[in-house]
Amino acid sequence: MAPFAGYDMPISYPTGAVEEHNICRRSVGLFDIDHMGQLIVSGPDADAFVSHTVSGAVLDMKDWDARYSLLLDEQGLVRDDLFVYRLPSVAAGEGRWWIVVNASNLEADFAWFKARAGEWKGKVKVEDVSAETYMIAVQGPRAIELLDLMADREVSAFPRFTSGEIVIEGTKVLFGRTGYTGEDGGELFFPAEKAVAVWEAFIKAGEKHGIETKAIGLAARDSLRFEAGMPLHGHEISPAINALEAGFKWACDFSKPDFIGKKALEAIAAAGLPRKLVGIEITGGVPREGYEVLSPTGAKIGVCVAGMFCPTTKKYAANAFVTPEFAKVGTEVAVMAHGKPKAGLVVKRPLYLPAYRR
């Protein structure tokens, strides 16, 4: 166990990090991710407020759609990344949004949303429902099959990046066909007091139906998301990294009249990026966060923000910010590990193409 954002979290279960990773890639992984935060934004101006406050397009979302977005500051720096769900309205003419934030940013995000909402003259309400909400993820090539066997509705009928209400083990669950592993599956939100019952129902159903289902710790969660090209706050994105250098132009809707950070990002784009996020594979060691990236002539050109052994691709890879002239796929670079330069190559991200993009 290790402290993580105020929670005691398993780095790995007795299964071991690499095997946990492999189980999620071949069958079903269960993730206890209650540390994630959930906010509800509602009110007559909720739609316009969310559209202004997050980077991506949201107004085209239909009820139950779920979409990735960034929470930027005025400088275009990444305060957090989010999943935004549009829920059906419960009061006529009032939008309702379910926003999933990172554990370590919950307090700051809630304060940021609340302060911003204050500018909307009482027409936007922001609630933090994290304490009463439990969150688990069920991910893997057989996750939907398992969910179909357990839920009152056909979960397989939900398209990717949509959500809906299902009942599992007698518990009403908000289910999103989303995830952070590169596999199919979903994320489940339900009353916190049902945590143990729902968790155990998955373990039992896996056993009953002969679908290998195991708990997955933080280390495997990290290697799964890393291979699939998804960012981890504090690594590929942070309040010291802007959305464009991290490669998140696709999560910013520049056709919106305005969003927080838009002007700054337009200026950054016009001036040209001084560094870019790239994937690097090395031989002769494991690249890790903080290791320097060198040019073939030994000049410092960047730094690794994450790095590891990738259990599925069987490569040693890093994500690094490097100067743009070294950002092209196929460029030879070196990574300093234990005082020795290790040969590396800039490679295409993601290292592992998510199931739903194949």
Add this chain to the structure above:
Amino acid sequence: MKLDSAARYRSSHEFARKEGNLYVVGISDHAQAALGDIVYVELPEVGKTFAQGDAFGVIESVKAASDLYMPMGGKVAAVNEGLGGDPALVNRDCYGEGWLVKIEAASAAEFNGLMDAATYEKEADKE
């Protein structure tokens, strides 16, 4: 923790065990369990000489990179090539197929100065 009663141990969790004219060097079961999944092992070239306590390689797990220290001085006579393709051998069989290097010892006295299995077990339990 599993122990090899024929081996002697250094406080940094490497062991040495006499095999013919050579000493086999590896890491203890306690060490492999603490490191977690081992994903890379960097070993020295055959023929290189190290003193007792010298760093002779690096072992990398999912969690971290750790230096390997020579439990006794000597010349590297063989390295475990099998770890290149399967570093998890250290997790599965640290006293057997997961050995690291074999050395021609400089002095047998250094071996006798290491902890025996029972003493090492007590030391490791304190951590």
